[in-house]
Amino acid sequence: MGVIWVKLTMKKNMSMRRFSAVALVGLTIVFTTGCSMIQGFLGGGTSKTESLNQQGQLMGVPDREGWIQDIPMGMVPIRGGTFFMGQADEDVAATQINFNRQVTIDAFLMDAEEITNNEYRQFLQAIQDTASQNYLNFVQPDTTVWSTDFAYHMGDKMMRYYFIHQAFDNYPVVGVSWDATQEFANWRTQWFNTGLQNSARDSLPPEALMPNFRLPTEAEWEYSARGGRDIVKYPWGGPYVTNKSGCLLANFKPGRGNYINDGYPYTAPVNSFLPNPFNLYNMSGNVAEWCQDDFTPVYNALVWDLNPVFIENDPNSPHYEKKVVRGGSWKDISYYLQTGTRTFEYKEVKSSYIGFRCAMDYLGSGSQGFSY
Numbered sequence: 001m002g003v004i005w006v007k008l009t010m011k012k013n014m015s016m017r018r019f020s021a022v023a024l025v026g027l028t029i030v031f032t033t034g035c036s037m038i039q040g041f042l043g044g045g046t047s048k049t050e051s052l053n054q055q056g057q058l059m060g061v062p063d064r065e066g067w068i069q070d071i072p073m074g075m076v077p078i079r080g081g082t083f084f085m086g087q088a089d090e091d092v093a094a095t096q097i098n099f100n101r102q103v104t105i106d107a108f109l110m111d112a113e114e115i116t117n118n119e120y121r122q123f124l125q126a127i128q129d130t131a132s133q134n135y136l137n138f139v140q141p142d143t144t145v146w147s148t149d150f151a152y153h154m155g156d157k158m159m160r161y162y163f164i165h166q167a168f169d170n171y172p173v174v175g176v177s178w179d180a181t182q183e184f185a186n187w188r189t190q191w192f193n194t195g196l197q198n199s200a201r202d203s204l205p206p207e208a209l210m211p212n213f214r215l216p217t218e219a220e221w222e223y224s225a226r227g228g229r230d231i232v233k234y235p236w237g238g239p240y241v242t243n244k245s246g247c248l249l250a251n252f253k254p255g256r257g258n259y260i261n262d263g264y265p266y267t268a269p270v271n272s273f274l275p276n277p278f279n280l281y282n283m284s285g286n287v288a289e290w291c292q293d294d295f296t297p298v299y300n301a302l303v304w305d306l307n308p309v310f311i312e313n314d315p316n317s318p319h320y321e322k323k324v325v326r327g328g329s330w331k332d333i334s335y336y337l338q339t340g341t342r343t344f345e346y347k348e349v350k351s352s353y354i355g356f357r358c359a360m361d362y363l364g365s366g367s368q369g370f371s372y
Contacts, residue, residue: 072213075110076111078105078108083223084230085219086100100231101300101305108216110358110359112280113282116170116172120184141350145351170269171268172355173356174287174354177349178345193210196210216357217309218299219308222339227276234338250262251273251285267286284328288336290356294311294312324344325344
């Protein structure tokens with residue numbers, strides 16, 4: 001039972017002028033005539049790995065399957081990258097305290113569209129038999145916001161029908177607080193992983209479950225809104241809010257208040273208007289969107305430049321109750337649609353112009369397997 005040493009050497013073609021030196025790659029493999037050791041090194045049977053473990057070799061824990069992350073329906077993979085975070089246009093008031101800064105974002109997943117009325121109703125129906133009435137009241141969208149948000153406004157139609165009528169099923173849910181979005185994300189995580197367990201032949205170990213759904217961080221949101229382009233004013237890339245034909249590119253308040261000019265006096269279906277290069281819809285306009293971060297006016301000066309997030313868990317902090325809101329809405333002028341414009345709202349507030357979408361961590365190195 002001898003030991004054989006095999007050395008593989010690869011030499012670059014010397015005639016290629018762009019290589020000034022010979023590139024050598026050496027691979028040394030040790031194996032016995034029984035092939036058990038080479039199987040162990042190169043992914044042989046589990047029994048061999050277990051046998052080597054028992055012999056005191058460092059082979060890792062056996063019986064661990066490979067990892068493939070499922071992409072939930074409605075989500076798109078966002079390739080990691082580096083961009084300049086901050087105002088993309090002249091904004092003297094903001095740039096004095098929120099200067100542009102280079103930031104790197106790791107790959108993650110994000111909902112292509114805002115969460116709809118019908119999707120949020122699925123959440124309410126799933127918990128109605130087990131949750132307390134107080135909890136149901138807490139997460140239930142407040143439809144009165146259509147009348148109370150604006151003085152002397154006839155919002156009865158929206159208040160009565162917006163959340164319950166099928167005509168608005170594909171419109172973004174509103175009237176939900178930041179706290180309620182956390183409950184939705186927790187439920188969605190449990191619901192999705194339960195579905196994976198039910199569809200699996202064998203029970204899945206905890207490490208095989210998908211990461212949690214959550215709100216996107218402010219940095220993730222801005223990076224996604226720009227669609228992989230640096231320092232663009234709007235998600236569609238150009239500096240204007242209309243195309244060459246004069247058509248508006250988002251649902252917002254144009255001019256002095258010509259709400260109907262974009263086709264929708266209030267919100268629009270979540271797949272309205274063209275998506276940005278990351279295939280994300282309505283990253284500007286329609287409804288503003290909750291982010292995970294607490295709000296501070298000096299965000300870029302405080303956070304790290306790799307996957308930044310600003311969260312203070314101290315209830316006594318002046319930032320604790322303020323949550324970042326991004327993207328502008330159907331009632332906002334175009335300034336709030338810009339990718340770098342920052343606003344906030346108190347986390348318990350429910351309004352007719354703030355909705356949300358979810359994100360999820362991508363568990364992998366870089367962006368392997370991403371389609372673009």
